[in-house]
Amino acid sequence: MKKRNFITAFIFLLIYQFSQSQNNDNFKVGLNLGSNLFDLTHDESFNRYKGALSYSFGMSFEYIINSKFSIVSNINYDNKIMKTDYYSFYDLENMQELPAEDKTKFNYINVPLLIRFYFGNNNTFYSNAGLFYNYAINIQNVGKLKETGETVTFFEHEKIIKKYDYGVSLGIGTNFNLGDKNVFSIELKDELGIANIADYHHTNLATLKTNTIKLILNWELPI
Incomplete structure (x- = not known):
């Protein structure tokens, strides 16, 4: 409950800062859109899984020091x-092993807090370093048998994976000033x-950590 209250208070603080942004030249607001590649590490059960390209979107807030x-x-x-x-589903009724596809989706609210350092001619480039916090609003596992196309659930992941995740965020990017206060940036992060998100102790799923590579486009709102 304390973590939820902290996230709620933090979001309200950002919204308040946004409402004051028109009177503060040091405060910038933007829109994010990009792709991500996700991986789970430190557990043999997920070695056969590979990350698939997916998407991220949201709002950015920057305070110039x-x-x-x-x-x-x-x-x-x-x-x-x-x-x-390369998943195998064992059919107990017919006593046979069936080839299958398996996919797990994680839907997170992602809140990073970073220090940005500008460098290069006219501060065209920047690097970010800091922390992030994720809260899972949904975790869903969907499998499909290759022979019949039947949809099955192999694991109830929401019962064995924690809702929260946190860790270190590092990134590098560049800005493109198109005039009339239209500034676009592209960032690789x-x-x-560093959190163990496994919630299933004394099994081979005792340790599970995340790693996410993101390519993010940002449009600084001309306000």
Whole structure:
């Protein structure tokens, strides 16, 4: 409950800052849209799974400290996917093993808090470093038998994976100033989870951590 209250308070703080942004030249607001590639590490059960390209979108908030440094945060919706084409489902009724495809979707609210450093001519480039917090609003597993196309659920992941995740975020990007306060940026970032999101102890699923590579486009709103 404390974590939810913290996230709620943080979001309201960002909304308040947004409402004051027209009177503060140091505060910038933007829109994010991009793709992500998700991976789960430190567990043999997921070695056969590979990340699939998916999407992220949200809002960005930046407070300029000086010409070189700023504080950056986002409120993002992340859709992340793990899948495998080499899953076997054992049919107890007919006593046979059936080939299957398996896909697990993670839907996160993603909130990073970063320090940004600008460099290069006219501060065209920047790097980010900081922390992130994820809260899962949905975890869904869907499998499909290759021979029949029947849809099945192999694991109830929402019962064995924790709702929250946190870790370290690192990124590098560049800005494109198109005039009339239209500024676009492109950023490559890595969100490396340090939390153990496994909630199924004393099994081979005792340790599970995340890693997400993101390619993000951002449009700074001309306000």
